[in-house]
Amino acid sequence: MSLWRQPPNLDEINAAQRNTIGELLDIRFESFDDQSITASMAVDARTHQPYGLLHGGASVVLAESLGSMASYQCIDTQRFFCVGLEVNANHLRGLRSGRVTAVARPVHLGRTTHVWDIRLSGEDGKTSCISRLTMAIVPHGSQLPER
Secondary structure (H helix, E strand, O other): OOOOOOOOOHHHHHHOOOOOHHHHOOOEEEEEEOOEEEEEEEEOOOOEOOOOOEOHHHHHHHHHHHHHHHHHOOOOOOOEEEEEEEEEEEEOOOOOOEEEEEEEEEEEEOOOEEEEEEEEEOOOOOEEEEEEEEEEEEEOOOOOOOO
């Protein structure tokens, strides 16, 4: 059984990246199956830290972008929206070039929170980063706290 409310439309999801950090970092939503969704991001000067390695923050941008879109595909968007609540990442291997691919799988899809396990890997298939993202599922009309 599929976790998606409706099958993700990859063309629409990729079009939504225009004029966002997703476009700037060349994040591309590539595929999905009944239990996961996959995206990739360029590993180049846009995503490097000063020593030529993939910046950990860029990995987190990919993880949060993918997990956020995954949650969005699971909710009734007429009644709810979703926002990131917490994200963490363990960086395991450095990458210097190519594309990094991320796969998001649900850990928990509750009424008010979603938790995603997101694994990033280089073109060699070896895991470079493990991330966990918690999303808040919020009813339309709710006031988000001001900072």
